[in-house]
Amino acid sequence: MSEFKPGLDGVIATDTSISYLDVDNEEIVIRGYDLIELAGAKSYPEVAYLVINGELPNHKQLTNFEKILLDDSTFPNEAYEVLKLAPKKSMVMDIIRTGISFLAGFNDESDLMNTSHESNLNKGIRLIAEVAILTANSHRILNNQNIIKPDNSKSFAENFLGMILGHKISSKEAEIFDKILICYIEHEMPNSTFAARIIGSTLSDMYGAFVGGISSLKGPLHGGANEAAIHMLLDIESKGGSKIADKYIMDKLNNKERIMGFGHRVYMKKYDPRALFLRDYIAELESNIQNGKELHKIYKIVEEVMAREKGLYPNTDYPIALLFYLLGIPIPLYTPIFFASRTSGLIAHVIEQHNNNRLFRPRVLYTGPRGLKL
């Protein structure tokens, strides 16, 4: 039996050609490219195509791909009816999870359970479009707003943000939202990707893997951290703002509380390259709202205190939390948008798992009693 590592810390779970966190060289490798370079130069659909297919698209491939990402012809009206049945106190992540399960039923069993590369690709790419529709409209329906269907005259990011906000957005806002989506797209082996691969390894289907993935990503130690981070910044603002930010964090640290949006299992005491890249966009949006500048000030103080006291740096959820707030995105959608972006990474991983499958079935270090008699 091999050595026991709680939380599988440092354990290599699989081989992959999709992505790798090269912490020493501060690079997130995506199919051979540096994610930050991709985020500076490419759009979400281009990077999604790369993540899923292993190479960047040519013009024709990109045009066809973008068409599918904005196509709602496979999204049945019944799915909107299911969303409307959800209790109003539901969390958006739970409604999306239900929506994904429901959509699975629109595939014949033989198509659903077909794990061939081509079948997975078809189902997966449709799911990118469908999860974006589910994300925006789950929140709209919960808040008694009208349903907004995709507008295929827009880019993926502009359309997605437009469906969420329900009003026209500027090209700068669309551009920054696109970069955020790219930063969330794929990140080696986080808990949700592992969950999706574990499910895929039983030869279960793409939808099932997504349902497992979204349940994992919901947790505050994973995707839920972006919502927790903005709640903290707003709490600091309401209790005195930048004047009390240092003390607020010190009190939390003294109470052994976690500061959400800081720390990372792999980066540990290093800066997440995505957080470094995205923080520069905060200044571009801070005038969008009245309290934007003050929140930015608090943001910087919290970052300084965490570096000074714990030697810990922001992960990507920290700048994204503030950027989403400055974009006017409702807080309950922060984690769902992370998942909507990550669909591309999950598709690539389920395809890779199915193409070279070995069932995940680890062992345990048993610590219970033995030899009890009835």
Ligand code: CMC
């Ligand atoms: N605030 C305060 N202390 C922290 C934090 C934090 N955010 N993160 C780690 N530490 C401390 C922790 O208390 C411990 O200190 P000590 O050695 O003195 O006891 C040390 O750092 C190591 O912590 P750990 O829990 O053993 O490290 P881990 O690898 O299990 O934790 C983590 C990784 C992401 C769960 C953790 O950093 C954390 O809870 N962060 C806050 C939640 C968060 O931002 N999650 C998003 C992660 S990145 C995006 C994603 O994956 O979705």
